Amino acid sequence: MGQVFRWLLRIAAGLVGLVVLAVGLIYFLANQSLPDYDQTETVTGLTAPVEIIRDNADVPHIFGRDDPDVFFGLGYAHAQDRLWQMTTMRRTVQGRLSEVFGQRTLRIDRLLRRLDLYRLAQTSFEAQDEYTKAALRAYAAGVNARLAEINDEALGRGAPEMFLFNAPVAPWQPADSIALLKLVALQLSGHLENEVLRARTALMLDDTDRLKDILPDAPGTGVAALPEYAQLFPGLPRYAAGTPMPDDPLSPFPKHDMAGASNAWAAAPSRSASGGTLLANDPHLGFTAPSTWYLARIELQSGGVIGATIPGIPAIMSGRSRQMGWGITSSYLDDQDVFIEKLNPDNPEEYLTPQGYKPFESRPSIIQIKDAPPITLTLRWTENGPVLPGSHYHLDAVTPPGHVAALSWTALDGQDTTMTAAMGIMHATTVQQAIDAGEKFIAPSQNLMLIDSDTIAMKTVGAMPRRDPRHQSQGRLPSQGWRAENRWEGRLPYAANPEFVSPRGGILGNTNNKILERPFPNHVSFLWGDTQRVNRWQRLMQARQVHTRESFIEAQLDTVSFTARSLLPLIGADLWFTGEAAPEGTPQRQRQIALQLLAEWNGEMNEHMPEPLIYAAWLRALQKRLIEDELGPLADEFKHVDPVFIERVYRNIDGAAVWCDVRQSAPKETCTDMARLALDDALVWIGEKYGTSLESLRWGDAHQATHDHPVLGEVPVLRFFVNIRQSTSGGDNTLERGLTSGEDPDPFLNVHGAGYRGVYDLADPDSSVFIISTGQSGHFLSRHYDDLAQLWRRGEYIPMSLDVNLARAAAVGVTHLIPQGWKD
Structure with a gap:
């Protein structure tokens, strides 16, 4: 018996030793890919040495003899810190994820191939001006210099993920950066899915007048009545489930209520305590680890530029120079239309146009799949755009037999000059120069917030489709593609894009709210991203005669919900x-x-209080009770509470209180009944999940920010190293926005918000502050993987100066890139 025990002990010790050895080997191999920031590297593609100084937050400050060399340095720095992120984003837009991830990502690849964004990016390269072409070539050379270094010096394949998902990394091409901009446009687009949801809801409702309740317009002047979708396409079933988008962390397709958001505001010298202009910006995207954003400073011949970049794209998207500051918010411009195309019953390779039947433009595309045979897609285009499969965006639910759906979208432009516009904005020294540069911006459409030494302005940039005033659905529903009045007629002139320069009140801002009222077709959009935050913003801006950097920071971090203050007295009036x-x-x-x-x-x-959780659970339960009998299974598509819908119901606007009565029940329920029952529902749910002691609840326990790794975040053990979870304040409708998931079993997880915050003061530019939501590095063994995350959570910032001496004073490393054969 003792001998058996000894042998079991030896086997156990051996197994433990093997595990320790395996962990040690994995750690060693992963550690090899950590970049050395303090080195001298000989590279090809430079004309003169480049210096990259990493400050103590790992922000690179890049210096070179000319601008292409500086962009080379930015490409090298991006590849040092975010290579896996960059190559994964490139595979996404190319429709090549399945080569690495297999069947899991096949549906994503299918749709990206049909959109053809990568080919359109390749053709768009020649449309850029010569400066931008040179910048893109140099940036690509910088990325490739890092790839060559990894290969030559066996630096662990460049990222830990490369060991788990072994796939060759192709050299970076100049067009790759343009493709990533188009991918960002896809991530910010929501009109397609909103059109389909509106059509599905219209089919489901007995009284289509109620459509304006559940999918309300932003408050303001109403629009003309629209046709019923069932009249446009008779024969469609009342309800068809349809096929949703892939629910995968790697999916770039946003849900209709998560298609981008942001805050930006500016103060003129007359409203600034310092006598200079002020600007605050916090773009909102889905949280991920590492963050979408990456901080950088580049020293161009025109001067230093500092702020937020997206790895893979050689431009400061939000930031400042010595003369200017700029920020971005999603404009919600309606730049997408779904067209239902009628097939020729005698030849399904033809579709109906105003001139008769025409053949599709078709070509094959092969998708390679890991551990599975390749498949061949037939890509088809109509005059309106690419044909999309019914297996995406629930299109099969709104497409009659004998028809297919096609998409018109401004990003489907093979001469897209958005990259040139971004370069022009970085080089502008005045607001007017930046506005002029924005004319070349195509997609994604943004509100560009601008300041120079004495002027503030906001300009909507991006191509605005020109629609016929006779358009059947005004672009709000999928429309008949064969009717000439529904088709786009090119673009509106850039002068038609909304513009606000030097307002009398001295304050400008946007929270994705409705910015103007114009009649269709010059309307900009019927869909806006905010009806609530703007009210709190107005109050904060008007509460002070003059503003400071600190008051702008205070507004960015404000967690008071105007929505809660306005809705609770309504729904609880009789309780x-x-x-x-x-x-x-x-x-x-x-x-x-x-x-x-x-x-x-x-x-x-506030994350430490119980009331936000009770309030959020109550509103969620209330909306569910109000809509589930009218919409049935379609109610599950409305994952977030729409405050305008609740207000319409409880104020009985246009008879909206009818939603309170449960049609299937004999009694006539009142809105007070619904509020009471919903509160009881919420308390039962809270009790089961968090306990019955209401005073001890914490909103932050439910509202955790989910900075999750999109690939390794669900892997046992590894997820504890790669995911960054934080208790957070804010909510769906606060200025410090933390949009909840809406998905069971954790509907209040914070999944979408300000991955970047910046506040710029041109009276004292070097006092400007910045932060991102994770850290600069994408390598989970780096101390810079999450070192900024706790600062972000606490509402703190880091200074980023254009003074090179400040960067050197606490540098974590200085990298010197030397051209091959260089002689000083």
Whole structure:
């Protein structure tokens, strides 16, 4: 027996030793790919030496003899820190994820191939001006210099993920950066899915007048009545489930209510305590680890530029120079239309146009799949755009038999000069020069917030489709592609894009709110990203005669919900302080405690408080009760509470209170009944998930920011190293926006918000501050993988100066790139 025990002990010790050895080997191999920031490297593609100084936050400050050399240095720095992220994004836009991830990503690849964004990026390279072409070539050479270094010196394939997903990395091409810009446009686009959802909802509702309740317009002047979708395409079933988009962390396709958001505001010298202009910007995207954003400073011949880049794209997207500051917000310009194309019943390779049947433009495309045979797609285009499969965006639910769906979208432009526009904005020294540069911006459409020494402005950039005033659905529903009045007629002139320069009040801002009222077809959009945050922003801006950098930071980090303050008195009007105290432990007692807490709450969505969780759960349960009998299974598509819908119902605007009555029940329920029942639902859910002690709840326990690695984030053990989870304040409708997932079992996870924040003060430019939500490095063994994450969570920032001496003073390393054969 003792001998058996000894042998078992030896085997166990051997297994432990093997595990330790394996972990040590993995660590060693992964550690090899950590970049050395303090080195001298000989490279090809430079005309003169480049110096990259990494400050103590790992922000590169890049210096070279001319601009192409500086862009070379930026490409090298991006590849040092974010190679896996860059190559994965490139594979995504190319429709080549399945070569690495197999069947898991096949549906993603299918749609990206049909959109053909990568080929359009390749043809767009020649449309750039000569400066931009040179910058793109130099940037690509910088990326490739890092790839050559990795290969020559066996630096662990450049990233830990490369060991797990072994696939060759092709050299970076100049067009790759343009392709990534188009991928960003895809991530920010929501009109396609909104059109389909509107059509599906219209089919489901008995009373189509109720469509304006559940999918309301932003407050303001109404629009003309639209045709019923069932009249446009008779014979469609009342409800068809349709096929949703791939639910995968690698998917670039946003859900209709997560298609980009942002905040930006500016103050003129007359409203600034320092006497200079101020600008604050925080673009919102889905959270990921590492962040979408990467901080950098590049020293161009025209001067230093500093701010936020996207790895793979050689431009400061939001930042400042010595003379200017700029920020971006999603404009929500309606730059997508879905067209239902009628097939020729005698020849399905033809579709109907205003001139008769025409053949599709077709070509094959082969998708290679890891561990599976390749498949061949037939890509088809109509005059309106690429044909999309019914297996995406629920298109099969709104496409009649004998028809297919096609997409018109401004990003489907083979002469896209957006990259040239981005370069021009970086080089501008005045607001007017930046506005002029924005004319070449095609997609994604953005509101460009601008300041120079004495001027503030906001200009919507991006191509605006020209629609016929007779358009059947005004671009709000999928429309008949064979009717001439539905088709785009080119673009509106750049002068038609909204523009605000030097307003009398001295303050400009955008929270994705509706910015103007124009009649169709000059309307810009019927879909806007915010009806709530703008109210809180207006209050904060008007509360001070003059603003400072600190007051702009305070507004960025504000967590008071205008929505909670406005809706709670409505939905609880007949519930507050009614009746005697109920016995302890009863549902009625829980309801009274909840109402007492909410009655004394100021609407602050603070992570340490219980009220935000009670409020959010109540509103979610309420919307579900209001819509599930009318919409049935389609109700699951409305994952976020629409405050305008709730307000319409509880104010009974145009008879919207009808939503409170459950049609399938004999009694006639009132809106008070619905509010009470929904609160009870919410308290039961909270009790099961977080406990019944309401006073002890913490909003931050439910509202954790999910900076998850899109590939390794679900791998056991590894996920504890690669995912960054944080308790956070804010919510769907606060200025410090933390959009919740809406998905069970954790509907309040914070999944979408400000991955970057910047505040620029041109009275003292070097006092400007910046932060991203994770860290600069994409390598999870680097201390810079998450070193900025806690600062971001606490609402802190880092200074980023154009003073090179400050960068050198606390540098974590200085990299010297020397051209091959260089002689000083």
